[in-house]
Amino acid sequence: MSQDQSAHLLCHRCGRELTPGRGEWYIVRIEAFADPSPPILDEELARGGAGISKRIDELLAKMSDMTQRELMDQIYRRLTMHLCVTCYNDWIENPAGDDPKVKK
Numbered sequence: 001m002s003q004d005q006s007a008h009l010l011c012h013r014c015g016r017e018l019t020p021g022r023g024e025w026y027i028v029r030i031e032a033f034a035d036p037s038p039p040i041l042d043e044e045l046a047r048g049g050a051g052i053s054k055r056i057d058e059l060l061a062k063m064s065d066m067t068q069r070e071l072m073d074q075i076y077r078r079l080t081m082h083l084c085v086t087c088y089n090d091w092i093e094n095p096a097g098d099d100p101k102v103k104k
């Protein structure tokens, strides 16, 4: 990487400029995969009932409205973030964040 490309690195959280070579920031890589287990078949599907082709049609109709990118995003996502030391220290203590819906 040339100095030029890395000259404008910004912290993804606070926007602070990050200077390469000073050991003052982190690269954080996140990979997220959808549950890779085989799907649980409900009773109707397991019996091979007449509803299957209807269900497949519904699924295909739903998918036809989505772009390839949207479909991929449902299965796999990878992101890279740059974080300054301060933001990194906050984030690494609680990487999943707090769910505001869960009352403590």
Ligand SMILES: [Zn+2]
Pocket (backbone or CB within 6 Å): 011, 012, 013, 014, 015, 016, 083, 084, 085, 086, 087, 088
């Ligand atoms: Zn920051």
